[in-house]
Amino acid sequence: MLTRYKKNLEKIAMGLLSFMPEEKDVKKLQQTVKEYETNPDWHLYFWREDDILGIIGIKIEEGTHAVLQHISVNPSYRNQGIGRKMINEVKKMYDGKYEFSADDFTGDFHRKCEDEQVGEK
Numbered sequence: 594m595l596t597r598y599k600k601n602l603e604k605i606a607m608g609l610l611s612f613m614p615e616e617k618d619v620k621k622l623q624q625t626v627k628e629y630e631t632n633p634d635w636h637l638y639f640w641r642e643d644d645i646l647g648i649i650g651i652k653i654e655e656g657t658h659a660v661l662q663h664i665s666v667n668p669s670y671r672n673q674g675i676g677r678k679m680i681n682e683v684k685k686m687y688d689g690k691y692e693f694s695a696d697d698f699t700g701d702f703h704r705k706c707e708d709e710q711v712g713e714k
Contacts, residue, residue, distance in 0.1 A: 595649075595682045598629060598637035602645070606637065609648040612665045615698055625663075637663070640679045646670045649679040651687075659683075659691035661699045677706045 598606055606626055610616045616625060629637040629650060640647035647670070650663035661683070666675045680703065684693055695703035 594641050595638040595679065595686065596641055598639065598648075600630065602639065605639070605645055606648060609639075609645070609665045609667065610650075610663055612668065613663055613698060616663075638679070638683065640666075640675055640682075647675050647679055649676075649683055651683060651693075653691065657691060659687060659693050661693060661695040661703055664699050664702060676702060680706050 603626060606629075607622050610625060611622055616622045629635045634653040635650065636653070637648065637650045639645045640649065645667075647666040648663065649661065649665075652660045652662050654660060661680065664676050664679060666679075687693075694700075
């Protein structure tokens with residue numbers, strides 16, 4: 594289940610985001626989390642089952658477009674479909690409100706998830 598980021602979970606968010614290739618530097622990571630906290634167009638969500646297993650972030654552009662810009666799953670829980678579940682839930686949450694795309698870092702994974710969904714139909 595997706596839950597919205599809260600400041601008291603900042604260290605967990607930073608830990609999950611640090612698995613993203615572009616977020617290895619601590620200063621960059623702190624800037625990213627600060628942006629999610631202060632920018633009304635940036636939305637960060639945790640994926641929770643019993644524990645927090647993943648994180649997904651979107652950036653709203655021009656009021657009509659949402660960019661998937663951070664997707665990360667705890668390495669102990671990878672290859673279980675959690676990333677795909679996060680993408681599907683975010684799209685469901687914003688159903689019809691935005692056209693979704695992905696940035697350079699999440700694009701390949703996003704395309705893979707879409708291809709798998711097409712194959713399931």
